[in-house]
Amino acid sequence: MCLQTSARPGCARDLLDAPPVHPGDDPVWSTTRKVDRVAILSLPVGKRLLVETSGPHSANNSHWILTQVLAYDRGADRFRSLFARAVGSNHNQEIRVIEHGPLASDIVMVEPTADAPYGYWITVFGQASTIYRPELRFRSATHYGDGNPLAVIDAEMPNILRRLGKPDPLPRASAACPMPHLHDGALWCTRPEETR
Incomplete structure (x- = not known):
């Protein structure tokens, strides 16, 4: 290519x-x-x-x-x-270029951890001069198989914004996310099975 x-x-x-x-x-x-x-x-x-x-x-x-x-x-x-x-x-890995909002122009990458409890490494890259460089890396609150239907990046967005010192309000209730709330530090849009 x-x-x-x-x-x-x-x-x-x-x-x-x-x-x-x-x-x-x-x-x-x-x-x-x-x-x-x-x-x-x-x-x-x-x-x-x-x-x-x-x-x-x-x-x-x-x-x-x-x-x-x-x-x-x-x-x-x-x-x-x-x-x-x-x-x-x-394993729910993803790389996403953020186009809008407080992280516009940043890139978020999600990779699985290699040890229990099986979660994810979240890395945020920001453009520094001519290339993107890591600005933040942390272990997720979201765990593999926790039942949260949101993509890992979406579930971890409140944690990402908080750690970068940006406003982190929960999204408004909508058809896509009828019950936005934090559960064990991650964003959920539905009630977890164990609390139903």
């Missing part, structure tokens, strides 16, 4: 084909991919090109999902990579 700014031959290699290969990885891991999403995001820091690709499914149906954010450098007539990270798919 590559980016071209015109029909002339050659392409800018700022776009990764796949996550970096580590010793012992299956060779197919780095050679098979599909483009899931390409979008131009209008963020407070400027327009950004978002490219999401994914790899082949393994025996347990997991696959890598690579998220890349690039900026167009008009002076150099090329795209510059600002962010490139990959997560798996089987």
Whole structure:
């Protein structure tokens, strides 16, 4: 995969084909991919090109999902990579570029922890000069299999905002979230099973 700014031959290699290969990885891991999403995001820091690709499914149906954010450098007539990270798919992992609200332009990444109680590492990346750098990392209040139907990032948003010193009001009740409340430090929109 590559980016071209015109029909002339050659392409800018700022776009990764796949996550970096580590010793012992299956060779197919780095050679098979599909483009899931390409979008131009209008963020407070400027327009950004978002490219999401994914790899082949393994025996347990997991696959890598690579998220890349690039900026167009008009002076150099090329795209510059600002962010490139990959997560798996089987344990509620996610990378989300925040487009609106108090975290607009930030990127939130969720990865599972390796030890009990099985929760998630939440990392918030902010754009510092020309690349995104981690600004916050913490272990989630949300746990794997806790029954909360919200995505981990949504459930942890009050914790993220509080830790970054930003206003963290609960969302208003809506059809999508009829009963917003905190339960064990995470946002829930329904009552947990054990309290019903």
